[in-house]
Each structure stands twice: as structure tokens, then as C-alpha cells.
Amino acid sequence: MKKVNKRTLIKQFYPYMQGTSLRLKWFSLLKFRNERPHWFNNQIRINSAFPPYPSQPFDRIVDIIKNQKRLPHTIDFAVTSMCPYHCPHCSYGKRKKEDLSTNEILTLIEEIKDLGTAILGITGGEPMIRSDLEKIVSACSPELSTILYTTGFNVSKKRAKELYDAHIDSIIIGIDSTDTKIQDQVRGGEGVTGTRNTSTTTM
Numbered sequence: 001m002k003k004v005n006k007r008t009l010i011k012q013f014y015p016y017m018q019g020t021s022l023r024l025k026w027f028s029l030l031k032f033r034n035e036r037p038h039w040f041n042n043q044i045r046i047n048s049a050f051p052p053y054p055s056q057p058f059d060r061i062v063d064i065i066k067n068q069k070r071l072p073h074t075i076d077f078a079v080t081s082m083c084p085y086h087c088p089h090c091s092y093g094k095r096k097k098e099d100l101s102t103n104e105i106l107t108l109i110e111e112i113k114d115l116g117t118a119i120l121g122i123t124g125g126e127p128m129i130r131s132d133l134e135k136i137v138s139a140c141s142p143e144l145s146t147i148l149y150t151t152g153f154n155v156s157k158k159r160a161k162e163l164y165d166a167h168i169d170s171i172i173i174g175i176d177s178t179d180t181k182i183q184d185q186v187r188g189g190e191g192v193t194g195t196r197n198t199s200t201t202t203m
């Protein structure tokens with residue numbers, strides 16, 4: 001990954017700011033002033049949450065912000081209520097353990113695309129539990145950029161490569177403590193941190 005120099009940033013992004021209000025220019029400056037934009041796969045990544053540039057999701061989010069469209073630029077989609085862990089703070093504990101089928105999820109993704117949304121957060125439960133996760137991620141591109149929220153469960157080099165090939169944009173791994181015992185205690189499982197370390201280095 002290579003850092004993007006300031007001249008390139010101004011050259012690429014200035015046209016997007018033309019015609020916008022002073023308030024929005026100032027807001028953008030404040031919002032992104034601490035970011036470290038870098039090149040990855042011929043795209044500029046501003047941070048883990050913002051869509052890469054150039055891309056359709058980038059154009060979508062700029063359109064929503066610039067034209068103050070009243071639609072969600074980001075939707076978080078819980079693709080499963082299943083999880084191997086038992087965190088006391090979990091909001092999924094008492095929910096019905098019934099997941100949508102692959103086809104139902106793919107249909108909803110098409111509806112989200114039609115809405116004009118730019119980013120899909122894929123969450124759960126633990127989304128890595130689904131064997132069709134790569135298919136779900138793949139169905140999002142090129143219109144939506146994707147962020148996967150996971151504990152790092154079920155990760156292997158093979159799975160990480162499959163997610164990469166499916167065009168995942170960001171993977172965010174939840175870490176509750178650097179102490180393995182506390183991490184296991186919070187999650188209510190064993191070896192959670194071990195799994196997480198493997199996934200962190202793999203991804």
C-alpha cells in the first residue's frame with residue numbers, strides 16, 4: 001500500500017467539491033483531516049468505512065451528500081442471528097434463530113442497490129458462520145461497497161482469499177481486550193483471541 005500525496009488528492013477530489021456549500025467543504029475538511037489515504041488495487045482508500053475511489057459506491061455517496069438526498073448512504077444487514085459466542089451485552093440472544101435464505105438475501109441486496117445506497121455493512125450474529133457469505137458479498141459489487149463485521153470466527157487463509165476474490169472492501173474485527181482471558185470471558189467462548197489473531201494476520 002502506497003500513501004497518496006496531497007497533490008493527487010486535490011487533483012482527484014477537488015472536482016467533487018465544486019458547487020458545494022462552504023459548510024460542506026469545511027465539514028469534509030474537518031472530517032477527513034486525520035485520515036491517511038493510500039493506494040490499494042489502483043484505488044484510493046481514505047479509511048475503512050468510506051468507499052474506495054474511483055468506484056460506483058464512491059459516486060453514490062458523493063451524490064447523496066452533495067445533493068442532500070434523503071436516503072441511507074449505509075445500511076447494516078444482519079445476515080444471520082447465529083453466533084458461536086455468548087456475550088452478555090448481545091442484543092441477539094433472545095431473538096428468533098431463523099435466517100433468511102440465500103435467495104431472499106440476494107433479492108434484498110438488489111432492492112438496496114435500487115434505493116441508491118452506497119455501503120452495506122454485513123453483520124449478525126456472526127456472519128462468518130454463513131457458508132454463502134462470499135456469494136452475498138459478491139452480489140453487492142459493483143454498486144455497493146462492503147464492510148464485514150466479525151469476531152474473526154471461522155477464518156482461514158482460504159476463506160480470506162475467497163472474501164478478497166468476492167470483492168470485500170473492509171473487514172472489521174471486534175476486539176474487547178488484549179488479554180486472551182478477558183476476551184474469552186466477554187465472548188463466552190474459548191480460544192476467541194486465538195481465532196482472532198489468526199484472522200488478523202491472515203486478513
Ligand code: SF4
Nearest residue numbers: 083085086087090125
Ligand atoms: S460475538 Fe457479537 S453476535 Fe456473537 S454473542 Fe457476541 S455480541 Fe452477540
